Amino acid sequence: MKECVIQLNIRLTLTHKKDWDLSGTKLKSVPPNLLKHADKVRRLDLQRNKLRQLNWISNLVNLRELNLSRNELVDFPLEFRSLKLLERLYMNQNNIKVIPEDVFPHLGKLQFLKLSTNRLAKLPVDLSQCHSLSYLNLSNNCLKDIQALVRLPKLKELFVERNSLTELPAQLFQKGNSELTLFKATGNPLRTPPEEVCDGGVRDIQSYFAMMEEEGPDTHTTAWTVKTMFLGSSMAGKSTLCRSLKQGGPITVHTLLQSSNIFINRSFRRSLMFY
Incomplete structure (x- = not known):
């Protein structure tokens, strides 16, 4: 009885609106009578519910924004193909394994x-055909x-923190082919490039x-990453030396050992370059 009253109130409140807020209402499905007016909806907020199926979603043909975060979704619905005007999609904090x-x-x-915050282990190849995508958050997956x-x-903003990535594709960062301005990848076992580089x-x-x-390619076996500390009094030239080393490109461990006023951390990390 209580659920019927809630659904009736929702229907009366939202029937003639373009923005529907159904967040936090413990819905397991959208009331069928409400879907008769679905073609009018531009924005739909369904976060913090108990939705598992979205087979009705194809009715929302004029939808621009859809929030399905914090539900119980396991499948990424094929019915999304009908949402050709969709601009913003939130599906974080579900249990989606496959797209x-x-x-x-x-x-x-x-x-x-x-x-x-899903359980994705793989991305669909045709995600690259999403040509308008500028923000993508894939953090906390597999x-x-x-x-x-x-x-x-x-693509301008990309978040892939706390996954299982060991390598990043160089093509993703090629100048002239990439518009990336913000990239976060902390919490991955990265080797190429090292995490210290990604942090920059x-x-x-x-x-x-x-x-x-x-x-x-032979650089992989001949170069090292060395953490250094520059010691000296004020105006001793520490900043100048640091800047010179950075601008000069890779530098061998042997050269560093011959330099004065440089303390080399004993915990070397195998990598590809001095950074």
Whole structure:
């Protein structure tokens, strides 16, 4: 009885509105009578419910923004293919394991996608056809590969923190082919590039890959990463030395050992360059 009253109140409140807020109402499904007016909806907030199925979602043909975060979704619905005007999609904090192919090519206007805190182990190859996407959050998943993201021409903000990534695709950071301005990848077992490089942001990652391309593949076996501390009194030239080393490119451990006033941390990390 209580659920019927809630559904009736929802129907009376939202029937003639373009923005529907159904958040936190413990819904397991959307009231069928409400769906008769679904073609009018532009924004739908369904976060903090108990939804598991979305087979009704294809009725929302004029939808621009959809929030499905913090539900009980396991499947990424194929019905999303009908949402051709969708611009913003929130699906974080669900239990989604797989995203099927042939969904994202139909979402040509999608600009914002939040899929953090799910159970994704793989991305669909055709995600690269989501040409308007500028914001993508994939943090807190199980991803080992993000190669599918290299051909997103308008991507500016990318979050892949706390996944299982060991390598990043160089193509994702190529100058001239990438518009990335913000990239976060902390909490991954990264080797290429090292986490220290990623912490420096997009420019440092671009410089890293550019240097690796210049040096060639053999660099992997001949270079080291060394953490250094510059000691000396004020105006002793520490900043000048540091700047000179950074601008000069890779430097060997042997050269560092011959330099005075440099303390070298004994915990070396195997890597590709001096940074």
